[in-house]
Amino acid sequence: MNLDVAKKLISSYVTGHDDFILKSQVAERYYATKNDILKKKIDDEKDLENPLRVADNRVAFSFHNLLVNQKASYLFTYPPIFDTKDKNINSLIMDTLGDSYAKKCKDLCVNASNSGIAWLHYWVNDTGFNYAVVPSTQVIPIWSKKLDKKLLAVLRYYTDFDDESISWTIYEYWTDKECQTFRKRNGKEYTITKDLVDYNMFCDFIDGVAVNESNIYKHNLETVPFIPFANNNLQTSDLDNVKKLIDSYDKTYSGFVNDLEDIQQVIFVLTNYGGIREEGEKGIRKFLQDLKHYKTIPLDSAGTGDTSGLSTLTIEIPVEARKELLESTRKAIFSMGQGVDPQQQSFDNTSGEAMKFLYSxxxxxxxxxxxxxxxxxxxxxxxxxxxxxxxxxxxxxxxxxxxxxxxxxxxxxxxxxxxxxxxxxxxxxxxxxxxxxxxxxxxxxxxxxxxxxxxxxxxxxxxxxx
Known part of the structure; x- marks a missing residue:
């Protein structure tokens, strides 16, 4: 593939990959419990003007993290075992998979749960057969249009730095026979169609010196060395079904905490209290001292129709309504997220069949x-x-x-x-x-x-x- 063809192919596929990256980043953010509630902006003028609204607590709950980890532990605490009916080949397979096999299974599960699909890349070098999990956002698959949906090629791209600390985007185009590499300098002024160049990242070493540098690597793996692991038949993220419920729970709980904090602030409304207008802050201190020591305060009379008096402004909290909303939202999160809520399970004297129902x-x-x-x-x-x-x-x-x-x-x-x-x-x-x-x-x-x-x-x- 010459450079002009590469520019057109990379430009077209990368542009369409942006939506996938944004969606994956949201799921990864929720997996790290950095929910939308944490970046919420106060833009309601009424809230800003309301003297009772001072607290701004934002509590993020790790429901998505819990649901994903439940599935990963449920499936891959004991990773799959393979049997080819030949003990020698079985041993060879397990030796090649190595000690990191269980962890890579778990990583594949987490990536697929967040992004809808996970990718595993394998290659052969001097150390033998190697494989690793690739971040889902780095991989753009190119599928055939036939019903079998065969993987024709993979475009992988990621950011790297050279010896001069200059940031570059590296593009690897893998087929069933070879890999070609290109790169583009990062920055708004640099574009794929104008600044993409061949990147000679492959070479041989003779006496420690790199020779035969090239941007083409030939392999004998017979297939595209990338394996897809879909989360489900629709390749959707586990966050899709529960995001709005999690946001609702975060907002309701955070609002409840804010109300409890704000309710401790009692605002006194004084009408015709003598001394406030003339003495200002000194008069306010005198009012608080009289209220504390004498439990009474003097008020000026304004004659007929006088409205002199003392009242307070407080917040009324609908405790029961919020409690019901939090409970129903939590149940919906575990129901729609297809998980097991540890708060609602009792395992006392539970039979094996009943336990299976809890995990249904x-x-x-x-x-x-x-x-x-x-x-x-x-x-x-x-x-x-x-x-x-x-x-x-x-x-x-x-x-x-x-x-x-x-x-x-x-x-x-x-x-x-x-x-x-x-x-x-x-x-x-x-x-x-x-x-x-x-x-x-x-x-x-x-x-x-x-x-x-x-x-x-x-x-x-x-x-x-x-």
């Missing part, structure tokens, strides 16, 4: 994500096997939910299943087993040790009889 909405949401993520993990495992020169057909994925459950019931089910289903299936589903293959190896090892002990005892007994 979370399970629906998790199931939609699992369906999409299975495709992504299948592609990742196949990429790992291609790198190792292994040909696989079927991949069995085992997903384990992290939920409060009755383990005694599960153990009882496993015990009663012996002789009905295979020991391998029982081991996989036993609540005390994290790694089924390792457990099978340990069982075989212990059985062999017991057999060796039995054989030794038999030999010793025979020798003694003779």
């Amino acid at each position: 909405l979370l399970e629906l949401k998790a199931g939609l994500m699992e369906t999409e993520f299975r495709l992504g993990f299948g592609e990742l495992v196949r990429a790992i096997c291609r790198y190792h020169g292994k040909d696989i057909k079927n991949i069995i994925q085992t997903w384990t939910r992290n939920a409060i459950r009755s383990e005694s019931e599960l153990v009882d089910i496993c015990s009663k299943s012996k002789g009905i289903i295979s020991n391998r299936t029982i081991i996989k589903n036993h609540p005390l087993v994290d790694d089924p293959e390792q457990e099978e190896k340990q069982i075989a090892k212990e059985q062999k040790e017991q057999q060796d002990i039995y054989n030794d005892e038999g030999d010793n007994g025979k020798g003694g009889d003779e």
Whole structure:
């Protein structure tokens, strides 16, 4: 792809990506509990002129963070396990995934929940097969127009600094055969159509010196080395269904706190109180002293129709109405957000089936994500096997939910299943087993040790009889 074609392609795709970035940034902001209530501006002149309205507390609640973390913990505390029916290949896959596999699963879940889709990039270098989670806002996919919606290419762009601390936007255009890189200096005066240039970020090293610099990198990965992980079938953010409810809860609670703070400020309304007009601040101090010590104050009479007197201005708080609104809004947040509200759950003497019902909405949401993520993990495992020169057909994925459950019931089910289903299936589903293959190896090892002990005892007994 020559530079002119690259300018047109990058310019058209980046422009259309702005809305996606803005929406993702809002979700990421709410995930960090930086809700809209924190940046609200006071622009109501009536509030500014109202002497009773002094407090300006803004309390942001982390409902979105809680809902996303619930799903991430529910799905990926125990990350998926892959079975190819070949123990050697299984071990090879787990070794390649490495210790960071569980964390990357969690990061994919959080990114997909916020942005609607997450991306994983893999590559091969001197250290072997590598993979990493890429921020969703950096990736622009180019899909085919066919029904299978095949990924034809990926445009990734991000900000970087050179040795002179100059800010540049780097563009990487990945296909199934190569990657081309370009860059543009950042600043309002610089544009893609005018200032985009080739960026030679690839090179070879001979005796520590960079040679053969180029902006084209050839790879043999056979596919575009980016894997999509959609949040659901619509690729929508988890924030979409609950944002307005969270904003309403923040405003209602913050307003309640402000009222409680403002109600402590009592404003005295004095009519024809002698001394205020002539003595000013001194007269106000005298009024407060008389009220404190004598519990009375002198008032001037203005004759017939006199309105002299003392009254106060206070705030009336509709406590019950706000309490009901907060409770109903909280219920709606967990209902629309498909989560488990810890405040409304009681697990005393709850059976396993009842516990499943408590997780029903979370399970629906998790199931939609699992369906999409299975495709992504299948592609990742196949990429790992291609790198190792292994040909696989079927991949069995085992997903384990992290939920409060009755383990005694599960153990009882496993015990009663012996002789009905295979020991391998029982081991996989036993609540005390994290790694089924390792457990099978340990069982075989212990059985062999017991057999060796039995054989030794038999030999010793025979020798003694003779």
